[in-house]
Amino acid sequence: MLPDKDGSGGCGGGQATSGEDPSVNLFREYLRLRTVHPEPDYDAALRFLDRIAEELGLPMKKIEVCPGRVVSIMTWQGTNPALKSILLNSHTDVVPVYQEHWKYDAFAAVKDAEGNIYARGTQDMKCVTIQYIQAIRRLKAEGRECMRTIHLMFVPDEEVGGHKGMETFVKLPEFQKLNIGFALDEGLANPGEAFTVFYGERNPWWITVHCPGSPGHGSRFVENTAAEKLRSIINSFLDFREKEKHRLNTSECFTLGDVTTVNMTMVKGGVAYNVIPAEMDVSFDLRIPPTVNLQVCFEEQIKKWCKEAGEGITYEFAQKHMNQNLTSTDDSDPWWKTFSTTCKAMNMTLEKEIFPAATDSRFIRAVGLPAIGFSPMNRTPILLHDHNEYLNEQVFLKGIQVYENLVPALANVPALPCDT
Numbered sequence: 001m002l003p004d005k006d007g008s009g010g011c012g013g014g015q016a017t018s019g020e021d022p023s024v025n026l027f028r029e030y031l032r033l034r035t036v037h038p039e040p041d042y043d044a045a046l047r048f049l050d051r052i053a054e055e056l057g058l059p060m061k062k063i064e065v066c067p068g069r070v071v072s073i074m075t076w077q078g079t080n081p082a083l084k085s086i087l088l089n090s091h092t093d094v095v096p097v098y099q100e101h102w103k104y105d106a107f108a109a110v111k112d113a114e115g116n117i118y119a120r121g122t123q124d125m126k127c128v129t130i131q132y133i134q135a136i137r138r139l140k141a142e143g144r145e146c147m148r149t150i151h152l153m154f155v156p157d158e159e160v161g162g163h164k165g166m167e168t169f170v171k172l173p174e175f176q177k178l179n180i181g182f183a184l185d186e187g188l189a190n191p192g193e194a195f196t197v198f199y200g201e202r203n204p205w206w207i208t209v210h211c212p213g214s215p216g217h218g219s220r221f222v223e224n225t226a227a228e229k230l231r232s233i234i235n236s237f238l239d240f241r242e243k244e245k246h247r248l249n250t251s252e253c254f255t256l257g258d259v260t261t262v263n264m265t266m267v268k269g270g271v272a273y274n275v276i277p278a279e280m281d282v283s284f285d286l287r288i289p290p291t292v293n294l295q296v297c298f299e300e301q302i303k304k305w306c307k308e309a310g311e312g313i314t315y316e317f318a319q320k321h322m323n324q325n326l327t328s329t330d331d332s333d334p335w336w337k338t339f340s341t342t343c344k345a346m347n348m349t350l351e352k353e354i355f356p357a358a359t360d361s362r363f364i365r366a367v368g369l370p371a372i373g374f375s376p377m378n379r380t381p382i383l384l385h386d387h388n389e390y391l392n393e394q395v396f397l398k399g400i401q402v403y404e405n406l407v408p409a410l411a412n413v414p415a416l417p418c419d420t
C-alpha cells in the first residue's frame with residue numbers, strides 16, 4: 001500500500017481519510033498548521049483551538065503576553081472549583097526542518113503503510129495537545145465530572161526559550177488566578193516498553209567568553225594574544241566535557257540528565273590572515289544537573305578557568321537558569337502517588353529521569369508548582385528536532401486512553417493541605 005501522501009485519502013486536501021480514527025484525523029490536521037519557527041503561523045493555531053473549544057463546549061481565555069504572542073486556555077470547571085486545578089500544558093510552536101532530508105513533506109502529515117505519521121511536531125508536542133483534547137472530549141461525552149477544574153493551556157514560543165510565552169505568563173496575575181495545584185507538560189519518547197517521566201530539568205547556561213589580546217602583524221611572535229587565551233579556555237571547558245562524558249559512560253545508573261554536558265557552539269574573531277586579532281570569543285552550551293551547586297561550585301570554576309587563561313578575560317550569559325526545583329516522586333506525595341498508581345493500573349512501567357534539555361516545565365517549577373514532563377510514547381525512537389520525526393498512530397491512540405484515565409484521577413485527588 002502506498003503512503004497516504006496528501007493526507008486526504010483521495011477525498012480532497014485536508015478532508016477526513018475514510019476509515020481513519022477521527023482522533024488521528026484531527027492530529028494530522030493540526031500537524032499541517034505551519035507553526036514553525038522563525039515565523040510560526042500562530043493565527044492558524046488559534047483558529048484551530050477556537051474551533052475545538054466550541055466543539056468541546058469549553059470557555060476559552062486568551063492572554064496576549066507579548067505582542068503577537070497569545071496564551072490560550074480552555075477551562076473545564078470542576079464540581080469543587082475552590083480546589084487547586086490541574087494544568088495540561090502544551091506548546092503550539094515547532095522547530096524548523098531541513099526538508100531535503102525528509103522522506104515526505106514535513107507539514108503534510110503523511111501516514112505510511114505501517115501507520116507511522118511523519119511531520120514536524122508529531123512527537124514535540126502536537127501529539128500531546130491532541131491527546132489532551134480527545135481525552136477531555138471522551139470524558140465529557142461520557143458525562144463524567146471531576147472535582148478539580150482542568151485547564152488546557154496552549155503556549156507560544158517554547159522552542160525559542162519561552163521568554164515571550166510561559167516565562168512571562170507565570171508572572172502575570174492571570175496565571176495566579178488559574179489556581180494550579182499540579183501540572184503536566186511534555187516529556188520524551190521511549191524506544192522500549194517503558195514510559196519516561198521527568199521530575200526535573202538540567203539548568204541551561206549559555207555563556208560567551210571574551211578573550212582580549214595584543215594585536216600585531218601575523219608574521220611575529222606577539223605576546224599575550226587572544227588566541228592563546230582562547231585555547232586555554234577551550235581546553236578547560238572541553239577537558240571538563242571529557243570527564244563528564246566518562247562519568248556518564250562508566251556509570252550504569254546515570255542518564256544524560258545526571259551529568260553536565262558542555263558543547264562549544266560558536267567561535268568568533270579575526271579580520272584578516274595577517275592581523276593578530278584584538279579579541280576572540282567562544283560560546284558554550286552547558287546543561288547542569290539540579291544536584292550541582294550552581295553559584296558556589298560551578299560559576300567559581302568558570303571564574304578560575306578564566307583567570308588561569310590570562311589577563312582581561314570576561315564572560316556573559318545569554319541563558320543562566322538558576323532554579324533547581326524538583327517535583328516530588330515520593331509515594332507520600334498525593335499527586336505522584338495518583339499519577340504512578342494510575343499508570344501502574346494500566347500496566348505501564350515508568351522510568352523517572354531528569355530532562356536533559358529545557359522545557360516550559362522549568363518556569364512552572366520555578367514558581368513552586370509540581371510539574372511532570374510526560375509524553376505517552378513508548379516503543380518509539382526519540383526523534384524530536386530530528387529529520388523524519390514520526391509517531392505511530394496506534395501509539396498516539398493509546399496515549400489518549402492514558403490521559404482518559406490519568407486526567408480524572410488527578411482531577412479527583414481529594415482535598416489536600418495545599419487546597420486551603
Ligand SMILES: CSCC[C@H](NC(C)=O)C(=O)O
Nearest residue numbers: 159160161204319357358359
Ligand atoms: C534554553 S531555552 C531553549 C529550549 C530548548 N528546548 C528543547 C526541548 O529543545 C533547549 O533545551 O535548547
Ligand SMILES: [Zn+2]
Nearest residue numbers: 124125158186
Ligand atoms: Zn517541545
Ligand SMILES: [Zn+2]
Nearest residue numbers: 095124159384
Ligand atoms: Zn522542542
